[in-house]
Amino acid sequence: MGQLLRLGLVLLLAVLGGCGRDSGRSELRFWAMGRESEVLAELIPEFERLHPGVVVKIEQLPWTAAHEKLLTAVAGDSTPDLCQLGNTWIPELAALKALAPLDARIAASAVVRPDDYFPGIWATNVIGGATYGIPWYVDTRLLFYRKDLLAQAGFASVPGTWAGWERALAAITARGAGRRFGVLLPLNEYEPLLAFALQQRTGLLKDDLTRGNFDSPEFERTLGFYAGMFAHGYAPPVTNSQIANVWTEFGRGYFAFYISGPWNIGEFRRRLPPALAGQWETAPLPGPDGPGASIAGGASLAVFRRSRHAALAWQLVEYLSRPEVQVRFHALTGDLPGRRAAWAAAGIAGDSHTAAFRDQLERVRPTPPVPEWEQIVTEMRILAEHVVRGEMSVHDGALELNRRADRMLAKRRSLVAEGVRL
Amino acid sequence: MKRSTVGLLFALPALLVIGVFFFVPVLIALCLSVTDFDIYALADLSNLRWVGLRNYTELLSTPLFWRALGNTLYFTLLGVPLSIATSVGAALLVNARAARFKGVFRTALFAPVVTTVVAVAIIWRYLLHTRYGLVNYGLGRLGISPIDWLGDPHWAMPAIVLFSVWKNFGYNMVIVLAALQQVPEDLYEAASLDGASAVQQFRHVTLPALAPTLLFVSILTMAGYFQLFAEPYVMTQGGPAQSTLSVLYLLYEEGFKWWNLGRASAVAFVLFLMMFAVTLVQLRLGREAVS
Amino acid sequence: MSGRGHAWLVNGTLVLLALATVFPLLWMLSASLMAPGESASYPPPLVPAHPTLDNFRLLVSRAGLGWHFLNSVVISASATLLALTFNVSAGYAFAKLEFAGRARLQRLLVSGLVIPAQVAMLPLFLQLKALGLVNTLPGVLVPSLAGIFSIFLVRQAALAIPDELLDAARIDGASEVTIFRRIVLPLLTPMLVTLAVFTFLGAWNDFLWPLIVLNDNERYTLPVALAALSREHVQDSELMMAGSVVTVIPVLALFLALQRYYLQGLMAGAVKG
Numbered sequence: 001m002g003q004l005l006r007l008g009l010v011l012l013l014a015v016l017g018g019c020g021r022d023s024g025r026s027e028l029r030f031w032a033m034g035r036e037s038e039v040l041a042e043l044i045p046e047f048e049r050l051h052p053g054v055v056v057k058i059e060q061l062p063w064t065a066a067h068e069k070l071l072t073a074v075a076g077d078s079t080p081d082l083c084q085l086g087n088t089w090i091p092e093l094a095a096l097k098a099l100a101p102l103d104a105r106i107a108a109s110a111v112v113r114p115d116d117y118f119p120g121i122w123a124t125n126v127i128g129g130a131t132y133g134i135p136w137y138v139d140t141r142l143l144f145y146r147k148d149l150l151a152q153a154g155f156a157s158v159p160g161t162w163a164g165w166e167r168a169l170a171a172i173t174a175r176g177a178g179r180r181f182g183v184l185l186p187l188n189e190y191e192p193l194l195a196f197a198l199q200q201r202t203g204l205l206k207d208d209l210t211r212g213n214f215d216s217p218e219f220e221r222t223l224g225f226y227a228g229m230f231a232h233g234y235a236p237p238v239t240n241s242q243i244a245n246v247w248t249e250f251g252r253g254y255f256a257f258y259i260s261g262p263w264n265i266g267e268f269r270r271r272l273p274p275a276l277a278g279q280w281e282t283a284p285l286p287g288p289d290g291p292g293a294s295i296a297g298g299a300s301l302a303v304f305r306r307s308r309h310a311a312l313a314w315q316l317v318e319y320l321s322r323p324e325v326q327v328r329f330h331a332l333t334g335d336l337p338g339r340r341a342a343w344a345a346a347g348i349a350g351d352s353h354t355a356a357f358r359d360q361l362e363r364v365r366p367t368p369p370v371p372e373w374e375q376i377v378t379e380m381r382i383l384a385e386h387v388v389r390g391e392m393s394v395h396d397g398a399l400e401l402n403r404r405a406d407r408m409l410a411k412r413r414s415l416v417a418e419g420v421r422l
Numbered sequence: 423m424k425r426s427t428v429g430l431l432f433a434l435p436a437l438l439v440i441g442v443f444f445f446v447p448v449l450i451a452l453c454l455s456v457t458d459f460d461i462y463a464l465a466d467l468s469n470l471r472w473v474g475l476r477n478y479t480e481l482l483s484t485p486l487f488w489r490a491l492g493n494t495l496y497f498t499l500l501g502v503p504l505s506i507a508t509s510v511g512a513a514l515l516v517n518a519r520a521a522r523f524k525g526v527f528r529t530a531l532f533a534p535v536v537t538t539v540v541a542v543a544i545i546w547r548y549l550l551h552t553r554y555g556l557v558n559y560g561l562g563r564l565g566i567s568p569i570d571w572l573g574d575p576h577w578a579m580p581a582i583v584l585f586s587v588w589k590n591f592g593y594n595m596v597i598v599l600a601a602l603q604q605v606p607e608d609l610y611e612a613a614s615l616d617g618a619s620a621v622q623q624f625r626h627v628t629l630p631a632l633a634p635t636l637l638f639v640s641i642l643t644m645a646g647y648f649q650l651f652a653e654p655y656v657m658t659q660g661g662p663a664q665s666t667l668s669v670l671y672l673l674y675e676e677g678f679k680w681w682n683l684g685r686a687s688a689v690a691f692v693l694f695l696m697m698f699a700v701t702l703v704q705l706r707l708g709r710e711a712v713s
Numbered sequence: 714m715s716g717r718g719h720a721w722l723v724n725g726t727l728v729l730l731a732l733a734t735v736f737p738l739l740w741m742l743s744a745s746l747m748a749p750g751e752s753a754s755y756p757p758p759l760v761p762a763h764p765t766l767d768n769f770r771l772l773v774s775r776a777g778l779g780w781h782f783l784n785s786v787v788i789s790a791s792a793t794l795l796a797l798t799f800n801v802s803a804g805y806a807f808a809k810l811e812f813a814g815r816a817r818l819q820r821l822l823v824s825g826l827v828i829p830a831q832v833a834m835l836p837l838f839l840q841l842k843a844l845g846l847v848n849t850l851p852g853v854l855v856p857s858l859a860g861i862f863s864i865f866l867v868r869q870a871a872l873a874i875p876d877e878l879l880d881a882a883r884i885d886g887a888s889e890v891t892i893f894r895r896i897v898l899p900l901l902t903p904m905l906v907t908l909a910v911f912t913f914l915g916a917w918n919d920f921l922w923p924l925i926v927l928n929d930n931e932r933y934t935l936p937v938a939l940a941a942l943s944r945e946h947v948q949d950s951e952l953m954m955a956g957s958v959v960t961v962i963p964v965l966a967l968f969l970a971l972q973r974y975y976l977q978g979l980m981a982g983a984v985k986g
Contacts, residue, residue, distance in 0.1 A: 076847030385662070425810060520723040596979055687832075
């Protein structure tokens, strides 16, 4: 027994020692999500070649767990050096003082030039006058659809208004005889509803971003429109995990429309059977009365305040922001680069699938820049699901969402009232 | 060295660890639960306010809390009796005089207990798949149309109950089995001489002899089932429509997703009080039933 | 009912129950050997058409599951050794050594048994943050260092040691440490094995705490890595089954090897309650 204990202590010391080892090389810890994290493995070797002695460790976070992982890391002082950050999360991390302001570095940079970026997207990275992220790729949501199914239903093109689109969905669903739906709106995604909500003229928060504005008639109309998709049977009330494989089902014609982002252009090309290659297209979102807005999304590259290699991390940000690297990144992922120079160099907008995105990006709107936003939008998804499942009326759902948003913003209200700078 | 000093030295390391890493945090949690510790306070402690019992009163007026509480009670009230009934049934079978290969059966029935919840929950997620899962395939062979186990708010919790019964019944089975072996054989002989049927023997001999064990087992199982978390985290992520969101899941989300540590601590204490109260009630009822 | 029929009924039911119980585990093994996408077809196949180990190779090369396995082994083994060190001496002290405040401390510990561990979890995280232990292996180990329940389990076993034995050694001039090492530990060995198996399995299967305290993918334990993978690879059921095999098989093997001790411990705990 005694020997066993001694052996154990040695083992334990080895483990503890292992945590603090330092081999003299600089190691950059880089957190990235989803497909991008896989593609980075092909872009990083070149950076490592240019910076001998630097090792970049890429870590994959699943998108569904990324947000809580990031906050836990901030709370536990265990943040990486740099990170791919959904730009709606920037306000939260900025409020936590977790991110390094980049303005001085941008001013001194020969690579990152703010005027080369889409202004609407760049703005999502600026909180209280300081810039916390550099747009890596831009993202918005629009329609992916089956041209053949739309044509069979008697529509030559996607209608630009809600009412027109609903008629198209009704026709497609009716022709499907129960085996086909007009549109797939996964209940575990808030983005479709959020995009429609952003189309309205009124903001989603009011009173200096300290109160919800979900009791407005505009939001109620949006929620009614969204819930109506399910009530009329145009959309199946399912979550993503119930659709075993979105691409297979799209290929089989289980649904004709899907609201998604640019990364799916690549996925659709890769995963759909060749016979369908000419049969799918993208189109901007229809709006309440004419072409509608969508989410100013995308991901930025941010450097953490606690990074001990901030200068090096910034060099990696610069490397990934070079137009030629952005072009390669686009080729690998289908993600749309943040820089116009890369768009021009790669002739991206010339492709019919991405042209719709170019068009949609002209009409993107940011979400309210408050740290509570992620939580509010999560509640929006949850309440929308209750409404869709018929457990709540549209009116009650909107009012309840507003109540919950007001409660989440209570602390912010009191801090603002006290004059605390946020 | 005096013996009393030695005793203290022997006990001290463990006591220190338990004190510093268990009792102290429990006290801190109590303090946190009367503050509004949140993301703003995490950034700057000067944003921390004393709020008295507001976290508790707000919690009691939050529909989501009641939903989580309702889900947890539903899971417990359905899961505990089913688990224990399965355990008793299995123990009776293994203990039956006619049973062969008792050791093999006991091991096989116990196996799920030692497995990792996360791993086996993933297995079940695929077994319960609406279209390609073997459970629905089996039901289909019996002429039952497919059930959307993890996607339908009405079926998700029963599916998790089914999983939990499978995962846990072996544990109580072993305990009940031990208790069954303690029942004196002559009680059964006397009963069968009196012409008691097997069912009557079970009701009048086995059940009374098992009563203290069943009480113990039900308290333990209930305490465990109140702490439902990994199953919904892996199988449903609390959905669909929050039908599998448990109290502990709520605590995790409030605490480690949104960093509302004040409110999360209040949830923790409510969970604690609830478990405490239920245990007391069970003990009281149990004692009356046993005596 | 005739004796024969009765025997058939009992054993038949047992076979069915046992099959239903181990079926998910068998299916896991089988699906882990299938080609990608094979299991998601109708009717669902029970055995792989062409068994392959590709899923395991992919897990090790792409997801680094080898590291997670190693992490799990190191964490579970360290937790076991530390828990034994702390709990056994304490349990023995509570059983056989008088010291000031023993009864009061014992009552305090019993009251601690009713507090669920999750209550302490949030502040514990803040404590570890202050100590710089978040996202480290020692941070994962902290809650399993000492356990009230384990102390009582040891105390229970130590109570059975006759006082005369210990007193005789004392008269012979043996120090308390010598008595503990030469007399007490050998007598407690079966209980130690039981405790070791319990702690190891508990640490291996633990999910919530490692999920919270570990941030770096390369430091994940198997269950945390598996949960993360399962969110990323919902559609790759065969891959996920291979991951489950790697996670479940070691504990099943350990249980089968040390079954006797495990079940004894379980019953000892039950009798105590």
